[in-house]
Amino acid sequence: MISDKVQAAINDQIQKEMASSYLYLSMSAWFSAKNLPGLASWMKIQAEEERGHAMKFYEFLLDRGGEVRLQALPAPQAAWNTSLEAFREVAAHEAFITASIYSLYELAQNEKDYPTQIALQWFISEQVEEEKNAAEIVQQLELIDAHGTAVLMLDHRLGKRGG
Numbered sequence: 001m002i003s004d005k006v007q008a009a010i011n012d013q014i015q016k017e018m019a020s021s022y023l024y025l026s027m028s029a030w031f032s033a034k035n036l037p038g039l040a041s042w043m044k045i046q047a048e049e050e051r052g053h054a055m056k057f058y059e060f061l062l063d064r065g066g067e068v069r070l071q072a073l074p075a076p077q078a079a080w081n082t083s084l085e086a087f088r089e090v091a092a093h094e095a096f097i098t099a100s101i102y103s104l105y106e107l108a109q110n111e112k113d114y115p116t117q118i119a120l121q122w123f124i125s126e127q128v129e130e131e132k133n134a135a136e137i138v139q140q141l142e143l144i145d146a147h148g149t150a151v152l153m154l155d156h157r158l159g160k161r162g163g
Helices: 004-033 037-063 083-109 114-144 152-158
Strands: none
Touching: 004 037, 004 083, 037 114, 037 152, 083 114, 114 152
């Protein structure tokens, strides 16, 4: 059986992962409106991936005999000044999610909840990839200073991401 503290923290993490999905879906819509279909596609795939993370936590909690308590999602931001600003937000948001997962892991350690610690290993590894991907795109956008046709080249490359 899972402790009440860990159960509450996992429910909080489900909400954070779903809020991430909602944020990235909003970014996808914004990029679509800016006629950047590759960036929009990348964000849409990212939104689906974040929803998948929420569902992993959801299933894990149910498998452990816990109770899923879905929480309200905040309305995401709807517009950004530049592609660079949007991706800087992605990078900051992924760092926030990483910190949240680390806190959840520390709680699981304190509660001597070994199954949760093991499950969180996957998420910890996943966050390394998430932060790396966001940082790389931010660095590329900084190189092109979010101006000119180079954004179109990056848009084309990101549009090739498979779902």
